[in-house]
Amino acid sequence: MPVLDFIKSKKVIGLDIGSFALKLVELKPKKKGKETVYELVSLGYEPVPYQSIVEGSIMDSTAVVDAIQHIFYESKTKTNKLSFGVSGSSVIVKRIEVQRLSPSEMHEHILWEARPHIPFTPEEVNIDYEIIESDDVHPERVGVILAAVKKEKLNDYLNVIAIADKASHIIDLESFAILNSVLANYEMYQQRCIAIINIGASISNVIIARSGHPVFVRDIAFGGNQFTDLIQKELNLKYEKAESVKKGRQVEGVSPAAVKPAINLVFNELKNEISKTFEFHRSNTTEGRIDNILISGGTANLESIVDFFSQEFDIPVEVVNPFNNIDINPKKFDLEFIKDMAPVFNVAMGLAIRAVGDFK
Ligand SMILES: Nc1ncnc2c1ncn2[C@@H]1O[C@H](COP(=O)(O)OP(=O)(O)OP(=O)(O)O)[C@@H](O)[C@H]1O
Ligand SMILES: [Mg+2]
Known part of the structure; x- marks a missing residue:
């Protein structure tokens, strides 16, 4: 669901503008029989x-602006157009139900019904939506996921992109980019009820999807920063040292055992936030069972996160590899780097897939 959809073109970069790091992915779609496969460019x-x-x-x-220019330069891309995602407090995502009307009447009807659910005037936001066909809803009604982005925040992003001399093509919800990446990379999850948790530095995106459709989306203001902050405070370390300790690296004078309690404390807080989301989903749908949890984002690299989530939720947990179904030329790319960093590229991959393809 692009929030804004500008001119369609095949050459577009997926750029994840994260608070910890920018991530860039460019793909080329190729037809293999009836299927579209993507090659990393x-x-x-x-x-x-x-x-x-x-x-x-x-x-x-x-x-x-400097970081955008640098990442484009270093990646050696010849493309100038990019697609980026929005998330966090600048976006309001709500699921509503509306009466089913004829397709020609639906657009105006949904925008009208959306008004009481968005706490801003239509002039302050860009609104987009996706219709969700679901068995939970009476046949005369349809589920709709509404997304409203504050124009003010959007303009900040559009400005830095323009100053960096790049063109904005599609603005997507990060959550939908994440879902697109998972569905394109793992055919088996297209039929199941999955929860994807993308844990970055400051934001965690939670997406619950059934049979390939999003049924619940929430951004939590919580991520890797909380782990670093607490380690910094508890062990009296500088930011850089706390980051290294968190990533399991040896730091002089710090024993790994000393770090564990802080990490466990933050794990528990994160689990409580995610549990609230699962609980909300369970109480609002007839089929609340989640078959698989998929995690991505930089914090998915935290040692023991898979074990922790599997035990706490009693659901199989897997770290997403957004390159699972992507053709990569080993002569052109560092496969070791891609293997180590894979879950970090989930958002950028989803943006790139949406930008070049017709996946969804
Ligand atoms: N090996 C690792 N172990 C633990 N944490 C890690 C590891 N590698 C990266 N991280 C953490 O992942 C976070 C960065 O992840 P990511 O790149 O997904 O965030 P971002 O998209 O830039 O941020 P956000 O979307 O929250 O603004 C940081 O908190 C970083 O410390
Ligand atoms: Mg992020």
């Missing part, structure tokens, strides 16, 4: 200076 990763972006708001435009 460019890949990029560029750390963003600390606090240049805070919970989805751009605080230091110059730093973000």
